[in-house]
Amino acid sequence: MATLATIFSRIFSPAAAGEVPAAHSLEAPEDLFLVRAFPNEDVYFLVKEIDNSRVVREADPVAPKRCWKMIAAGGAAVALLVLLLVPSAYSRLTGYQIQALMAQRQQLLNERAALDLEEARLLSPERLEELAKMQEFIDPAPGSVIYLPPALGSLALNLPQK
């Protein structure tokens, strides 16, 4: 198994560079009965006890101020970012609304045109005549249509003339 340490050793060790003869070659020894060295078996870790109980943190009166300044600066930066982004976001939302309204307007215009067409069909003289025939309406006889003078208004009132 090639560990990360082994790979680095191969690339960067003097032996890999061909400059320094391998002191601890991993190749199989000539004596086949000799156990091979484990990778990095010459690396030893030493645990050293350190007592820091006597170390006392020096009081720094400027640090809190600096900390608050950093927090304030961060907050200001966030606010600025939000301020910069809000108009753009609103603009986009308004854009959606405008487009939706325009589509709705076009839809309403189309509906109105369709209604105009239907109205024109319903009011065609041919259809009106058919309806009149069904209801047994007849053209007024000559002289039976009375046109009121405009001064009297358009209502057919049988009021005595003054």
Added chain:
Amino acid sequence: MAIWDSILALLFPSREDRLLEAGWGEERSKRRLRLLVWLFVGWAVLIFYHLVKFQVAEHHVYRRLAVSQHQKLVEINAPRGMILDRNLKPLAMSLPVDSVCVNPQKIPDVAVAADILSSVLDLDRDQLMAKLLAAKVMQKGFLWVKRKVSDEEAARVRSYKLPYVEFRKESHRFYPKGRLAAQLVGAVGVIEDEERGVVGLESYFEEELQGRPGAVRMVTDSRQRGVDATVDIEPVAGADIVSTIDERIQFIAERELARAVTANHCRSGSLVAMNPVNGEILAMASYPTFDPNVPVRKGDNLAPRLNLAISAPFEPGSVFKVITVAAALERTNLKPTTVIPCGNGVINLFGRVIHDHDPYGALSMTDVLAKSSNIGAIQVGLKVGEPALYDYILRFGFGRPTGVELPAESAGTVRRLKSWTKSSIGSVAMGHEISTTTLQLAQACAVPANGGFLVKPKIVLRRGRAEPSYQPAAHEKPVRVLSPENAMTLRRMMEEVVLTGTGKKARLDGYRAAGKTGSAQIFDFETHTYTHRYNASFMGFAPVTNPQIVVVVTLNGASLYGGAVAAPVFREVAGAALRLLDVPRDASLTGEQEPEAGNTNDLPAAEIAQEPEEPMLQPAPAPQIPARTVIRAGAQVTPDFRGKPLRAVLETASASGIQVSFAGSGMVRRQRPAPGEALPPGEKVYVELER
């Protein structure tokens, strides 16, 4: 700076540095670091290279790609303009409708798609499948399946939610009034994938109606939803055309024309109703007609699409005698009362024997017109002379198109004077050897009606989009053809045609009408003989005191004369039009529903055919006083002159201070107004005497 110096020193070490490194044994770590820095530099150079490539060298390509991802160009259809009647009632309008198309490359199973779409859209399954397969093989990304589908069909297709189906909006032309004014309004056909007018106003005003589509650049988000839009090309909507016709009068004209054509077994008919003062056409009807909502299919009969009123010239016959008489009034010393010898119904004109339909000995020029005497008209024509008659034919607008704003207008035929034979004047004087359209006759008939001017017929009242910006079309200056005195004289002479002559069936109730009947035998080009079918026509105007409408009716292939078949159409159309236009009456009401025909024989080519006998005059029905007749102050009650001789009538009238106009001789058979009816001051009583 220190960092850059360090990097540069690392990348390009000096000789001393290398010696020092060798001496100090730090060469290995330095070399590693140098390698890393070189890698970093190489990476930076690669990025810089691509930056230059994308941002500078191929800037346009990538910009276009980026734009296409977040922008799209949307076409805005320019709606085709409407065609409206004079009261702004729509006659033709366009609506956006859905068209169904597919992306053949997205169709997973062509057979299934063909099954679904053919059943929903009522298409031939095999044909559709062949089209889909061909499109798929040819790597096409777009294919029309069915264009301009109905709302129901579109909804059904949408309900399937097929991912390969798309809908596109297209403009479709609708004619809400169906067949009304079909030849006049016209129709559209699909030419080069676009709707284009093919007949009528649709064709003549194609450019104005068409409009120009625009385009909008739409900014979209990642889901292709529109965010912002800017108009790239402003769409130009088609202009609306406001025609001069009144749909109510047009409907009545078409209805009465259709009735007359079918009742008299005619081949076709045409009618023009026009305002004689400004030339505005109030109705223009042709029969047979067609429904412009139904597209033309292979093998369809296209004849009904022809506007007969302007495109089918015919020999006018006796209606043309009005032109002969007008020329006589202008160029000779003939007067309405001048007696014209009628040769007892026979004349030998340079070896050509012409018979009259009735053997008149002599008639006044008024009676020549009223009784439509052919010999009398020939005599008048001879008196006028060829050059003057030819001149007046041209002055009345014959032989050239009227210039109305409609396509395929015929000029008619007026032979050059050089081409006239010796007897041509006889034929032309009574309306033969010449051909005119119904509209040309209406234009000519308007001359006496408007006081002597030739006005150009108009079919377009205004052009424009919205009401406030409507621009009234300019009226062309009319040309004087007759002097005012002669126009009035001719008007009175034409009134006599209706009162006592061949046009009695054109009498209007409540209005004085004037006109002229015409019946020209139709020439059979196969047998080279005249047939017993007629171009029966009537041209007239009303009210005589202040003409507001000219109506010309032509029935092709009638078996009866113009006075019998065309005059009643005039009566119905003119009467209804005057009522609709609210024109003040110039005569009292008689309640007379159907005037007796009298002698309607006005056949010019009487030497060819044996005229059928006209029915004898029926005794006039007892006059009925309308229930609502109100006798105004100053008005008199009309005396009963019936059964009295002329002398007694004149005595009674003189004693009562009543003016009497009479026709004929013998005893009074009919009178107008009816006995007992109110007679407004200054109004005449018309009496007809017979033996």
